[in-house]
Amino acid sequence: MTATIVALAAALAVMGTTAAISKRVDRVAVVDVAWGTSFVVIALVLALVRPDRHSWLLALLVAVWGGRLAWHILRRSHGAGEDPRYEKMLGGPGWQAGAATVLRRVFLTQAVVAFIVSAPLQVAAAYDVRWWPVVWIGVAVWAVGLFFEVVGDRQLAAYRAKPKESRPKILDTGLWAWTRHPNYFGDACVWWGLWLAGAVSLGWVPGLATIFAPAAMTFFIRNVTGAKMLERTMSQREGWDEYAARVPLFFPRPPRSRDA
Structure with a gap:
């Protein structure tokens, strides 16, 4: 309490x-x-x-x-x-x-x-930690999420730093070829990692009792305040429909060629 x-x-x-x-x-x-x-x-x-x-x-x-x-x-x-x-x-x-x-x-x-x-x-x-190996699994998931956030943000910053007339209409390289929102996906991974390291490592009961936390974070950043809301403006860009057809909204997958 x-x-x-x-x-x-x-x-x-x-x-x-x-x-x-x-x-x-x-x-x-x-x-x-x-x-x-x-x-x-x-x-x-x-x-x-x-x-x-x-x-x-x-x-x-x-x-x-x-x-x-x-x-x-x-x-x-x-x-x-x-x-x-x-x-x-x-x-x-x-x-x-x-x-x-x-x-x-x-x-x-x-x-x-x-x-x-x-x-x-x-x-x-x-509560005390019951399974320390789960803590380190959670840290690994957290690290994957941080990687997607940091690298995604840096790639976006580099794209925006180029003159508008010489850069592509849509950023579709790097992590942005794997998912349309690598930073939001990374955010979700961070909190699933913290759930594993913080709650599941204590036992199944604390883990199941708090699974709503990373699930809520994922839901909000994907469907409410993050990806879906941002796409309302991004979808107005030239070439967006072709990009959205190739690259998934949230969960990453290997890049597809433009002709696929």
């Missing part, structure tokens, strides 16, 4: 602080930076609640993932205006929809989702 309360308090504290900053700069999209940060704070406070090597290992994994993600989004969005996703969600830029609406739809929602997804970390702060 202590771990649950601490995790919820940490998520609400991060998102509450971010909401105050967002209101001041009148830009809701700053919440994207707080998304990864919220998990880092949750993992760290849980490690302080139960300061053993398992909790600190999980905190390290989350800190590497969440810290990199927050820094990447901060650099990418520096000087940018409101994110079109939030404009569509709220019916306008910034806080025009009203404080209650913005707080409920964005900041409270993300705090609750972060709390739910962090369930494997919470149970890890309450």
